Amino acid sequence: MKTFRQALHGKQFAISAELSLGRASTHQDIARQASIFRGRVDGVQIADNPLAWVHMSAVSASALVLREGLDPVPILTCRDRNRIALLSDLLGLRAMGVSSLLLMRGRRVPARHALHAST
Numbered sequence: 422m423k424t425f426r427q428a429l430h431g432k433q434f435a436i437s438a439e440l441s442l443g444r445a446s447t448h449q450d451i452a453r454q455a456s457i458f459r460g461r462v463d464g465v466q467i468a469d470n471p472l473a474w475v476h477m478s479a480v481s482a483s484a485l486v487l488r489e490g491l492d493p494v495p496i497l498t499c500r501d502r503n504r505i506a507l508l509s510d511l512l513g514l515r516a517m518g519v520s521s522l523l524l525m526r527g528r529r530v531p532a533r534h535a536l537h538a539s540t
Contacts, residue, residue: 423463426521442467442476444474444476455491465492467496483514493519495514497510498526
């Protein structure tokens with residue numbers, strides 16, 4: 422399997438697609454999307470609860486994407502985790518063989534969600 426990282430260092434464009442996850446996503450949903458992506462993309466981006474909408478963790482989804490023979494590119498944000506939690510996720514991703522990653526600060530939680538968020 423060619424990795425997204427290898428594609429970035431190649432002479433052609435590196436192509437990625439974003440995995441669409443919902444609150445009730447299952448491994449079958451990921452396998453279905455993977456079958457569409459297979460042979461067409463170099464990496465599969467997995468967002469980390471975008472706009473504070475909860476779904477399967479990017480780390481767990483990365484494991485399922487790897488199982489489908491594709492290269493995951495988890496997008497981790499610092500908004501919802503402290504340094505220890507972030508480092509734990511990074512160590513887990515490394516242990517799984519994930520070679521690409523996008524780290525972001527993360528956007529503020531929208532006001533409509535702030536009422537339900539806890540610290």
